[in-house]
Amino acid sequence: MAGLGTGRAVLFVVPALALIAAFLVFPALWTLYLGVLKYDLAGSNAAAPQFVGLGNYTDALTDPRFANSVLLTLAFVGLSAVLGQNGLGFLLAATLRRAVGWVRMLVNGLVLLSWILPGTVVVFLWQALLDRNGGTLNALLDTPGAAWTLDHPLATIVVFNIWRGTAFSMLLYSAALDAVPTSHLETARLYGSGPLRTFRDVVLPRIRGHILTNTLLITLWTFNDFTPYMLTGGGPEHRSETLPVYVYRMSIEGGQLGFGSAISLIMLVINLVIALFYLRLLRRRGG
Amino acid sequence: MRSGPIAARSAAVVAVLVTVGLTATGCVSAKHHSGGGDPQRNANAKHATLTISTNAIVGGKNAQEATWISETLIPAFEKAEKAKGRDVTVKYQQNGIDDAKYGEKLELSLKAGGGPDIYIIGGDSISRYAKAGYVEPLEKVVGSKVDSWSGWQQVDKSVQQNVSMDGKYYGVPNGVDGRVLFYNKKLFARAGLPANWQPTSWADILAAGRKLKTLSGVTPIQLDAGTPMGEATTMQGFLPLLAGAGQQIYDPKTGKYQGDTKAIRDVLSFYRSLYVTGKLGDPKLQQDPNGRDESFSEFSKGKLGIIGESDYLWRSIVCPDKSICNATAMADRNSTVGYALIPAEKPGAGVDGQDFVSMSGGGGYTINPNTKYPQQAWDLLTFMRSPTQIKAQLGDTVQITANKQVNSEILKKDPALSFIAEKVLPITRFRPSEEHYSSVGALLEEASGQAAAGKPIDQIAKEYQQGVVKLVGADHVASD
Structure with a gap:
């Protein structure tokens, strides 16, 4: 605190704390409060919500749809973010380093485009791609009438999310790989190290922090991503109903705001656990 | 020394949060301020x-x-x-x-x-x-x-x-408005069905569907099922069928909703024979988020034989005027599209002993x-x-x-x-004007979708019953 003094230091922090309190802490507490109510969008419970204690939580934990939703979310996050975006992003970053200038520009541009386009536009394009009657994919594969989103809902949203979000991982890994000193790579090559070996012993230790940070971010984003709803509506038969979709369908479509809040809080806790897990890993690396 | 002010500050922050929280708490439990009160307010506003x-x-x-x-x-x-x-x-x-x-x-x-x-x-x-x-x-x-x-x-x-x-x-x-069965007379002629068709039982509908099935590239029947069609499923499909099985979803006299009853199971079984055992409809269409529009498009192109719909289809979907009905307009609507009353399960088996039923x-x-x-x-x-x-x-x-x-x-x-x-x-x-109806309707949509997808009827009916009981309490659910 040298030079500032506690009082002034606090003064500097207060605006930030106030913002955090207003936009993070308060909504969380508010969600906690709504979660113990039977509170609906319309009907008598809209005007006079009833206190139900942990009722919403026990309802959620015993609802097979909730369990289904948790499993789907884990699969969605694991396949599309942790494996898909991470893997593809790294692969693109690594290969593009050696690519000719215009190829790199082109691929970079295309990958970025899929990331920066608005969700609604992108989903509209994907619907045209996957449509059962006259979709582009069916025309290309000569499989008229194949209902991709209905027959393979989870695979659809996984592939979609990989396509949609790989850009971030690619950019981050490009920057990370730039930080690996060329001299190290050359030394490894002089000693006869193959590409895998070089990756494991020279590149990986350098970019481990980036991998963890990247994985943390894309895990949280994907976990809370609502875009799949626009593609599959959570269906058919709840087969692509990830947690954010489940919350939306229960609280807005089903009008059960209190129940939705309870699930949201459970999601918040899961998010915290994920974040803590990665932070722990990061710290272990630092220490 | 140092931790003092910070602790005090955090305590203040917590206090503020609690105060805000409690104030806001009042918002949720407060009854809605019933309007602005005076009906004459601002009556002479400039x-x-x-x-x-x-x-x-x-x-x-x-x-x-x-x-x-x-x-x-x-x-x-x-x-x-x-x-x-x-x-x-x-x-x-x-x-x-x-x-x-x-x-x-x-x-x-x-x-x-x-x-x-x-x-x-x-x-x-x-x-x-x-x-x-x-x-x-x-x-x-x-x-x-x-x-x-x-x-x-x-x-x-x-x-x-x-x-x-x-x-x-x-x-x-x-x-x-009112619900009827619309049908395509041209397809009916090709399938050897009468131009003035009027089924008198559910079996008649299925029989017509089997004849239509002999035509290639034609889906015989569309009766809305499943969650994506939303209220269209209940109004165009489930509730008319339920009325045809002799029941209304809610009985205001007893204050009871239909739970796992024979009528509910009959309706579910009909969906099953339509989409699963008889293969007379397209079950995928019931799962498609755009299924209803898709069914309109098929009907307007002469690829769908029978569709249960309200007069909305006639007026706003397949009308001859392209400026009103856009891509689904049918220039030959008046000669091609027929309409028939929705029959009860069997003659006289409908609600209040009716032979024919509808929902409005x-x-x-x-x-x-x-x-x-x-x-x-x-x-x-x-x-x-x-x-x-x-x-x-x-x-x-x-x-x-x-x-x-x-x-x-x-x-x-x-x-x-x-x-x-x-x-x-x-x-x-x-439909009943009872505050839980829309939630019960959502359960009916879910149940019909499961029936069209092939899930066993007894299991669907049991789960549906549990869902209704959870909503309105066992005292307000009829089952037999």
């Missing part, structure tokens, strides 16, 4: 602004309604008010989205204490909205002049009831209790339901309006609509 919202948009969904409101109704009303020495501006919020999504949007804005001054409320939503404080009896919002409105004499009793609760009007009715929807325009200008809003409401404006709304099209005089002038122009007015409305039923 300038008033009213907003009206419907799920219609110029050039898109329900284009005709949107064009009427923005181009005819609003200028005419503003002029009429000016003549009375009142300066009123009307703003029109257009929407062109799924009906269910529109309802959610409206509910959210009403919940937040906002929302348009005038909006449409479905007859089945009145109880749910009234209990939440989103609507109030018109006489409370506007005053006693509501009951003496001359227009009421032109409204049928059943249509009046559809916008009333406990003997009080909650809206001014906008019309009524419809609602009315209502006034937001929080409006700043209740008197001006009532003026607009009655103005838009005057015979002149009703006719302007319809243009060249025909629809069963809530006005007897208008109906007698226009219905004879359209055989299908006269058929519905004369043959369907006398045997039809309305």
